[in-house]
Amino acid sequence: MSEGSITFKKRTKPSTRSKRDIESDADATTEVPSEVGGGESPISLVTKLKKRVKPKSRLSFGAEEEEGDGEVFQLKKSNLSRKLELSKQSSLTSGVLTSPFNPIAGTPPSTGPSYSAAYLNELKASTPSSRPRVADDESISYDADVSMGTSMYSTQVVDLTEDAEGDTVIPSGASITAAKEKRERLRKTVASGSEDYISLSLTKKENYSTGPHPSSRLVREEDELGEGDDEFAEYTSAQERIALGKKSRKVEAQKRRENMNELIADAEEEDEETMEWEQEQLRRGGLRTESPAVSAQKPVYKPAPIPTPTQIPTLGAAVASLSRALATLTTSHTQHTSSMVSMGDERTRLDLREKELRSIIVTAEDKRSWFAAFREWIESVATFLDEKYPLLEKLEDEHVSLLKERSEMIAKRRLAEDEDDLSLFLGGLPTPPREQLEETDELGRVIPQSNPTIVRRERLAARNLRRQHRLASKSARQNQEDEGFSTDSSLPPSDAADFVTATQKVKSKSRDVLADVKAKDFLDPRAGLVKWFGEWRDRFGETYTGAWGGLGMVGAWEFWTRLEILGWDPLEDTRTLDTFNWYAALHDYSRPRQQMDEDEDMEPELGPDGDLVFAMITTAVIPRVCKLLEGGSFDPYSGKHIRRLVDLVEEIEISTTKENAKFEMLLKSVFLVFQSAIKATEAVLPNYLALNRPHFDPEAIPARRRFLVRQYKLLHNIVRWRRYASDKFGLGLLVSALVSDCIFPVAEGGWEVGGEEVMQKVVGVLPPELVPVPVKVRMSLK
Incomplete structure (x- = not known):
């Protein structure tokens, strides 16, 4: 370290962060240079010590990661990689002590090697350019754990991923470390404005902004990105508090133990990928003895089989083969065409069948609803007939009894006259003596x-x-x-007058049978029976014919027919059958006028029921x-x-x-x-x-x-x-x-x-x- 620079390092209190975070922060430690004779006050020095450069996290391959609000990628390192890193740091610190490059520093020492062409050739010859050979099938990669030197002004990155021409291979980690140490040493001994050395940095000093006063070492507070204590308080232990009480110390001790257990657990965590990565790093650094690769078995030459000679096809055979293929394709095309036509026809039939089924469903639902209403009406008719039939039969029996009484009176008188005539020309029959009981009238008097x-x-x-x-x-x-x-x-x-009176009384009673009926369907069968059964015949002819609907209607109409002919004496009354209302109604119902004939005088043809008048005559008349x-x-x-x-x-x-x-x-x-x-x-x-x-x-x-x-x-x-x-x-x-x-x-x-x-x-x-x-x-x- 030169005499004109003083390095201050801030000692921090051990934090509760993990060992991995501590290792990542070790590379980002910033040294603050200062001049002894700069004339700065101690307060300004303390202020500068507080200002820290934001540590930059590095990926495993050495490229800088852009700062952002997102989560920083941290590579998990095993114990073996940590030991390897510590050994590298120790090797760096065992040599010449380095100091950060300060372009504003005073004039460098005059002593030091010069970068001449001879020196550079010597340096190149002494620097190993390859690492020990590895197996042929092992892939070439770079050491992702090699960290580049970092200063507060610039970052030097060596690109080790470029492909080498010829036999040149990527240098090992040790050679890179030695080269870095030597260049750092030479950089300190060479003047700041000298450009006669090869810099490993991809950028130059002129590429960085030096601020409004490039010759001054003082940095304005507004030129900085932010206050380090506030922004990086988590890493600087600025927010930590010293536990004074007994309970607080116990809590802090408990936290430390938990952190230790976490670090131990992280150290013991080993998975297959981590172990593979460690072995690969050891192999790259030359710290692991390569096991002799199993030599691949020497392939045995096997000659390709010689195909059986075939006869050169003739034109006739080729034409015949093409003809057969054409016939096969034609047949296949015909079959496919017929299949498509049949499928189209089948689809058309299915569409028609679907329409038919839908219409059948609609018809069935309509039929079901209609027959439900028809059944309800038939049940009401049956209830009506059950109530009225006994009255009708009673009146019919009364009419027959009147006719029978008249017939007995006439037969008795005729027999008496015959006996009188026979007694006149054949003689009277002797009257046998007989004891007759005395007959009495209603008042108890003896009838002589x-x-x-x-x-x-x-x-x-x-x-x-x-x-x-x-x-x-x-x-x-x-x-x-x-x-x-x-x-x-x-x-x-x-x-005769009494008989006529009794007959008229029976006819009046027949009119009283329907005196309490108000529904038109029950008063006139043409308004009820003809309407329902006619609609059944028109809408559902098949079921109507199969169920003998006409005979069913005749069976229900029998009540009104018998009620109409009640009191009718066929041998005394001059009325014929066709004069009754039921006869005309059934005659018209049996001959529906489905279409008008040219000759309107022609009687229409019978319907599917035939002549229902005949059925009514045979059933009731x-x-x-x-x-x-x-x-x-x-x-x-x-x-x-x-x-x-x-x-x-x-x-x-x-x-x-x-x-x-x-x-x-x-x-x-x-x-x-x-x-x-x-x-x-x-x-x-x-x-x-x-x-x-x-x-x-x-x-x-x-x-x-x-x-x-x-x-x-x-x-x-x-x-x-x-x-x-x-x-x-x-x-x-x-x-x-x-x-x-x-x-x-x-x-x-x-x-x-x-x-x-x-x-x-x-x-x-x-x-x-x-x-x-x-x-x-x-x-x-x-």
């Missing part, structure tokens, strides 16, 4: 028993009055022909007519009834067929009415024929004629019915039984007094195959 003789006399008087009334209104010939026809389903005026016929609406002795019955059956036959089971049930009902009339006559006549005690009475001949004419009329009605119904249920046998058992025995007893004339009419009416053999024999003896 009627005398049969007196009753018969009263009936004859009443019949004579009716006959006289009829004779007064008709000619004598008609009177004679109509004799015996006066009892055709006619009631006395008082009874025929069973009702059968009950009315069997209940007494049909009088087998009435020619008017038989004519109306034939018309009614023919009208029903238009909507159905004769083979239908319901239609045959109607024919059977008519047959049963005829059979019951013949059985009633057969039950009375044998007793009088067995008695056969005629007596002289002027009324005997007219009485016989009346009886025969009445039976002839019954026969005439049966034969007329048989022309329409043919021989169903044994009508031929019934006709033969009536002629053989009822007409012929009475006619044969009075053959000369009108019996022969009546039998001729009978034979004329009967088909030849139905004429009994005794009748044929008797008629042939004429």
